Amino acid sequence: MTTQQAPAIHVQGLEKSYKNLKVLRGVDFDVPRGSIFALLGSNGAGKTTVVKILSTLLRADAGTVSVNGLDVAMLAADVRESISLTGQFAAVDEILTGRENLVLVARLRQVKDPGAIADDLLHRFSLTDAAARKVSTYSGGMRRRLDIAMSLIGDPPVIFLDEPTTGLDPQGRIEVWQTIKQLAEHGTTVLLTTQYLDEAEQLADRIAILHQGRIIVNGTLTELKQLLPPAKVEYVEKQPTLEDVFFAIVGDNGKRDDAGQTVSVGANE
Amino acid sequence: MTTQFLSGTAALTGRSLRHITRSPDTIITTTIMPIAFLLLFVYVFGGAINTGSDSYVNYLLPGILLITIATGISYTAFRLFLDMKSGIFERFQSMPIARSSVLWAHVLTSLVANLISVVVVVLVALLMGFHSGAGVLDWLAVAGILMLFTLALTWLAVIPGLTAKSPDGASAFSYPLIFLPFISSAFVPTDSMPGAVRAFAENQPVTTIVNTIRDLLTQQPVGTDIWIALAWLVGILIVAYTFAMATYRRKIS
Numbered sequence: 001m002t003t004q005q006a007p008a009i010h011v012q013g014l015e016k017s018y019k020n021l022k023v024l025r026g027v028d029f030d031v032p033r034g035s036i037f038a039l040l041g042s043n044g045a046g047k048t049t050v051v052k053i054l055s056t057l058l059r060a061d062a063g064t065v066s067v068n069g070l071d072v073a074m075l076a077a078d079v080r081e082s083i084s085l086t087g088q089f090a091a092v093d094e095i096l097t098g099r100e101n102l103v104l105v106a107r108l109r110q111v112k113d114p115g116a117i118a119d120d121l122l123h124r125f126s127l128t129d130a131a132a133r134k135v136s137t138y139s140g141g142m143r144r145r146l147d148i149a150m151s152l153i154g155d156p157p158v159i160f161l162d163e164p165t166t167g168l169d170p171q172g173r174i175e176v177w178q179t180i181k182q183l184a185e186h187g188t189t190v191l192l193t194t195q196y197l198d199e200a201e202q203l204a205d206r207i208a209i210l211h212q213g214r215i216i217v218n219g220t221l222t223e224l225k226q227l228l229p230p231a232k233v234e235y236v237e238k239q240p241t242l243e244d245v246f247f248a249i250v251g252d253n254g255k256r257d258d259a260g261q262t263v264s265v266g267a268n269e
Numbered sequence: 270m271t272t273q274f275l276s277g278t279a280a281l282t283g284r285s286l287r288h289i290t291r292s293p294d295t296i297i298t299t300t301i302m303p304i305a306f307l308l309l310f311v312y313v314f315g316g317a318i319n320t321g322s323d324s325y326v327n328y329l330l331p332g333i334l335l336i337t338i339a340t341g342i343s344y345t346a347f348r349l350f351l352d353m354k355s356g357i358f359e360r361f362q363s364m365p366i367a368r369s370s371v372l373w374a375h376v377l378t379s380l381v382a383n384l385i386s387v388v389v390v391v392l393v394a395l396l397m398g399f400h401s402g403a404g405v406l407d408w409l410a411v412a413g414i415l416m417l418f419t420l421a422l423t424w425l426a427v428i429p430g431l432t433a434k435s436p437d438g439a440s441a442f443s444y445p446l447i448f449l450p451f452i453s454s455a456f457v458p459t460d461s462m463p464g465a466v467r468a469f470a471e472n473q474p475v476t477t478i479v480n481t482i483r484d485l486l487t488q489q490p491v492g493t494d495i496w497i498a499l500a501w502l503v504g505i506l507i508v509a510y511t512f513a514m515a516t517y518r519r520k521i522s
Contacts, residue, residue, distance in 0.1 A: 055359075055363040056362075057359055057362055057363055057521070077365065080364055083363065084363070084364075085360060085363040086360075087359050088356065089355065090356060091355065091356030091359060091360035092356075092357065093357055094355075095287070095291050095292070096287060104280055104281075104283075104284055105364075107280040108276075108277055108280050108281070108361070108364055108366050109364065109365065110273070110276060134291075150360070
C-alpha cells in the first residue's frame, strides 16, 4: 500500500471517557484522500470529542488514530503540520481586521509572503471589501468564511470543520457549503461534523452516524438509503430522505442501542 | 523548534499588543486608580502623615507604582481568559507552533502594557512635584525591580486566566495584591503600626520592595533590603511560573 492510497484519516477502536462518562466506546472509520466525510449525530453524541482527538487537542484513552499517515499520539507536532481545525465557534480575532487575522495565521504557519496569501484568500472568499474592517463588524457568514479561509493557509491536506454552519442563516449556510465543495475539488480531505441531515446529504461523499459512542452506520448516501426497506412505493414513489434513515436507525429510544452493533454498508474493500 | 517558538511568540505578541493599541482604555483604566490614590494621599491625607521625608509624593510613589502593576496584571488574566473562552485558543493549539508561545505572548504584552502604565503614573507624579536626584544606574535598578515584579505577578495572573470560570473570577484575584501595599511601608512608616500589624507589614514582600525603590530614588544606601526584595521576587516568579506551566499543561493535554 503506498502512502497515496493510505486513508487521510484512520480511526480504529477509539475510546474516550470524561471522568465516569464514556463518550466514545470504540469508534472506527476511514476517510479516503480528497473526499468529504460527514460525522452525523445529535448534540452530545461525541462528534466534537472525535474532532478534538484528531486535531491533537485531546488524548484518546484507547485506540489508533492517524491523520495523513501520522499517529496523533506519537507525532502530534507533525500532525499539526498536516491539519487545520475550524472549531464550533468561529476562531477569529474580533479586534483584528479580516486581513490581519489571515496575516497572523500565515506568520504562525511560517509561509512565505503572508500579505499576498492574505489578499488572495480575501479575494477567493469575497472578503476583499471587508478586509480592513474589524471582524467584530462582520456577519455570521462572513466570520465563518474568514474562519475557513484561515484554515486554508499553508495548504494543509486535511481540514476538520466542527459544525461549520451552526448558527448561520440560510444564505450563510449556502456560502459555506460552496466553500467546502470547492475545497474537496482542490483535493483537500474534509471531515465535517454536523447535526443537520440535509447538510450531510448536500456535501458528503460518505456519511457516518455517531450514536451513543459508536459509529452505527457508515456509507454513501445511496447506501444509507438502501438500509430502509424499499417498500415505500405508494401512489408516488417517495425516496426516503436521509432524515428518515437517521431516525429509523437512531430513533425509538435505542431499540438498536443495546445490541451496540455497527451497521456497515458498502465495506471499504 | 527554537525558531518556531520565537516567530510564533513574536506574531502572537504583535497580535495582543494590537489589542491594547485598539482599546487604549484598558491602559487608562489601569492608571486611573493609582493616580486617584496618588492625588488623594498627597493632597488630602498626606498633610497629616509624618513620614520624616521632605515631600510625601516622593515617599508615596514607589508603593503607587506597585499598585499600578498589580492593577495592570488583572488585565493579563482577563485577556488570557477571553482567549481560552473563544475558539482562537484551540486554533492556536492545533497549529504547528510552539505551544508555550501562546502564554509567552501574553506575558510579554503584560510587560509592555505595564511599562506604559508605570511611565504614565511617573509623569503624573512629576507634575505633582515628584523629584529625584537618582542617576541612570539607580533608575535602571528601579526599572529592573519593577520588571521583575511585573513578570512575577504576570505569571501569577496566568493561573486564574487559565482556570477562571467567569471574567470576574479572572480578574478578582488581583484585589488582595492591590490591597497588600496598604499594610506595608508604602503609605506610612511601619513603626507607627500596632505590634501584630507591624510584624506582618515588615515581613511581607511589598515593604522591602518599596523600601528598596525608595532608597534608590532618594539615593540612600539600599543595604540588605535589595537582596531580600530580589529573593522575594525571584521566589514568587519561580513558584508562579511552575504552577502556571503545570496548569497550562493540564489544560492542553
